Amino acid sequence: MKKLFSKSFWIRNETLVAIVIIAFIIIASISDPRFLSMPTLTDLLRGGIVLGIFAVGVMVVLISGGIDVSFTAVAVFAMYTTTLFLVTFVPELSWYWAFGISMLIGAALGAINGIFIAWFGLPTLIVTLGTLSIYRGFLLTFVGSKLISNLPPDMRDFSRLMMFRNTNADGSFYSLPWAFAALVIVVIITWFILYRTTLGRSIFAIGGSIESARRIGINVRATQFFVYVYVGTLAGLAGIIYASMSRVANPFDLVGLELSVIAAVVLGGARLIGGYGTLTGTLLGVALIVIVRNSLIVIGIPSTWQSVAIGVLILVGTGLPAWQAKRAAARAS
């Protein structure tokens, strides 16, 4: 008991975010008793799939001491190009082909980021800001800018594959698509890489001190390159899931979502200076952002206040632990 509720437990971002989520749920279910129900839960889980996959990728980048803002452009590029290719040439291909192609395109675009960052040593924000706009511009100019609404049938069917579907006592229908499993798999693989491989520990190490990492012989270039390829691959996956779930491939979608995703990750305790970040925190951060987006209206706050609410959460959620840590550090003798 004592250990569970130690001082450091209380000042962790995870704890704070979890408390806010619980508080939100309590308030919401008081103002609307129907809030606490399976349909709400499955809505949240469904809403968290794409955001969650993005967030896991961004978290890995933040841990390595970098930042990536191009992942939404990577996602939309991969998703749209894949869909266009499929509908034009091989519409009867299975959904896993679509996934594979999209992830490959994502990996390739991530590799371009990785080359600039790991080999030319350019600042990560600058590189990814640049490629964000290049990837998007390239997509709209050379690939296409028209909405594709006749998705390949197997891609459309994928989003209809349900893990379960059911009807509530009050007649409301709920279900959870298999796409959710993709998030779960991504989380498990990422956990394994980060905590069970030397590569993962190297990602933490270069985020802690890139110079120290070089000095003890960590292959900093390869590690950074991997990180950007990985986040690109996840972006490709998130993109194709997004298209399949929304049943259209819209080249104007997704871009603009970067900041919400980074916000979710930072809320979960990852530090922009690198070296810190946990999967639990990131997923909680995503949950909070999704809840705020989907259900602010339930507790009577107009949806126009959404971004204000998210901003306040970021300030409090990241500011409080930082402030407490600073005080603790100053007082330690």
Place this chain on the structure above:
Amino acid sequence: MDFVPENALVIMEGVTKNYDGVVALDNVDFTVSPGEAVCLVGENGSGKSTLIKILAGVEQATSGRITIGGKVYDTLSPRLSAAAGVMVIFQDFSLFPNLSVAENIAFSTQLGKNRRLFNKKHVYEIARKTLDRVGVDIDLGTIVETLPVAHKQLVAICRALASNARLIIMDEPTTALTEREVSILLDIIRRLKKDGVAVIFVSHKLAEVLEVSEKVVILRNGKKVAQGPASTFDAASLTRNMTGRDVAEASPRPIDPSAPVLLHVKDLHKEGAFENINFDLHEGEVLGVSGLLGSGRTPLAKALFGLVVPEKGMIKLGDKSIVLGDPLTAAAAGIGYVPEDRLTEGLFLTQSIVRNVSIGRLDNHQNAGLLNMKSLFRESGDWLKRLKVKTPDIGSPVTSLSGGNQQRVVLSRWLSRAPKVLILNGPSVGVDVGSKSEIHDIIHELALSGIGIIVISDDLPELLATCQRILVMKSGVITDEVSGKNITEDELARRMAS
């Protein structure tokens, strides 16, 4: 090339290193044999760390030839060098602040074994064993960022010991350690030698140098100026070879009994750190505070500057009471504190040297909200000159300085603020012997201008050279007060330990 022993482990021949324009190493020959401890001494910026970085594969030599274990290397990389059995304790520790003690210790070993999977149990085992070997007890799961400096340094030492190295290089491994830990380290070095491990040891504490090493190599301005068996050198001849001159220590000015009290500390108490602290500091006085690790000297120093919050007591500067536990008001009232941990904290490494000094003086060079950069930089430049920071250009980044010169930059920053009371925690950590006495001269000058100075140190010669009065602390209480004039080093050491 001078005589090379047949069994030499490392042979460096004619090694030169240029950093655009600066010749850090100039045609240096250097050898180490198995089981031999070689001590590398020289002033700040003489090229010691550069030589080490080249051996470690962190920097590439501009020219020269390196042979390790009979194999000639055209270029070394950290991996190659580690594979050849070279392990380094870097001057700035080069740890990962965000990782646990255990991982920091075991990381190089894991890389060396080319392990792809990370096994926490295994890592903890390696770390546990190494810590036991060094005889210190640090919690393995603690994040390194939160450790005190001495422990960080111990972790850095353990990391080098964790794998079976053939050569261990220690770049000033004792700067943050107290006597007990230093003697443990010296013991470890002796044991390593017995096992046939070679050791290269860099230190400005000349007594340590002579105690453990067989051979001494002296660098000056990147050139090797002397080498020979340790037994043929003593502290004075080492200093002469390093600096090219004899260094005389001035002794502190006699205390002026009529000087008014500047800082008045009454009944200061913090549970578990110090208790019942009472003393006065006069204008122009240099007061020493000494004691072993855990004696409470550092918490007391921090409490005076508000970094540690005492439960009771009073601090008065002049006739004004200072709010306890608030560094901002302490600084505003005119108290300055130079921390012990200067190399890993307190520097903006990628910023220019002059900016790092002037950062504390922005207020004083403002005119109608605009900064007068010229006068700001001129003043900072003056301080850098006074402390003899060795650099061709004060506009270059701090990272281009040698370790000792980085220390001086932090010192310049605090000195330029001209506080009323200046607390110096380890004023000359990592500074070479020649410049040490220059820093002591500056302390004397500042005191002469009326500043009250508190010197916290366990460097006894330093205390005796600077302080008129020395307070000795033991387990949190002041046990003794001695006048610096009529006490010998041995007597002071005895009183600290007893």
